[in-house]
Amino acid sequence: MTDSYTPNATAEGWNQFVDQMNQQFMDAFEQNVEAQAEFVESWTETFESSVDDDEMTEGVKGYARAYEAWMDAAQRMVDRANDAAQGEDVEVEEFRDIWLNTANEAFKEAMSTTAFAAATGESVGEALDLRQQADEAAESTLHDLGFATEGDVVEIGERLVELERRQHAVEEKLDRILEELDE
Structure with missing residues (x-):
């Protein structure tokens, strides 16, 4: 070859x-x-x-x-x-x-x-609505199962902040009363 x-x-x-x-x-x-x-x-x-x-x-x-x-x-x-x-x-x-x-x-x-901006805006709006519905369904399901949800945690946090605010106000009043008694 x-x-x-x-x-x-x-x-x-x-x-x-x-x-x-x-x-x-x-x-x-x-x-x-x-x-x-x-x-x-x-x-x-x-x-x-x-x-x-x-x-x-x-x-x-x-x-x-x-x-x-x-x-x-x-x-x-x-x-x-x-x-x-x-x-x-x-x-x-x-x-x-x-x-x-x-x-x-x-x-x-x-x-x-x-046109693209309008369609994109509409799509984003629909996606956000869908996400909100999914979040609400998930939170409802978790709440029904006895788990703490994000809403529960936020509510507890808001209550704690309010309690701290009230405690601070009581402490200020107590400090004024003690100052008055010392005088």
């Missing part, structure tokens, strides 16, 4: 490499499009129920700016992939940086709208 250099083997290896790169790029692009579609779907569902028409219009414009950022990134990726195919030295990290920077830019565009 001999190892010999054949131009066809090299070309075939290069073609496989390029095919693999193209496939990976297309897979990444497809995942990006799917992620965008999921984002739009969940974004739309959230905002339809929580924002008015003006906020919705602004939110759609914010999403459009984010979409433009993604499409610009896709074009830059294609351009850099073409540059690499033409022999230019393109670092793999450059591709990663394009997507990371674009993700930051796109989310900033979507999140800086009043």
Whole structure:
């Protein structure tokens, strides 16, 4: 068995490499499009129920700016992939940086709208209401089981502070009475 250099083997290896790169790029692009579609779907569902028409219009414009950022990134990726195919030295990290920077830019565009702020505010409000209900249920359950609850401890603390205040007042009166008797 001999190892010999054949131009066809090299070309075939290069073609496989390029095919693999193209496939990976297309897979990444497809995942990006799917992620965008999921984002739009969940974004739309959230905002339809929580924002008015003006906020919705602004939110759609914010999403459009984010979409433009993604499409610009896709074009830059294609351009850099073409540059690499033409022999230019393109670092793999450059591709990663394009997507990371674009993700930051796109989310900033979507999140800086009043629609996003309104929906986030509503979500936080609902989460706080849910937390309060859970806290009340937990405290009720603990109280029913005979355990001291946070409310019980707070009440005891308030009573102790009141007792200390009254004791201090009695001590001051006693000190005045003792002073009067000494005179």
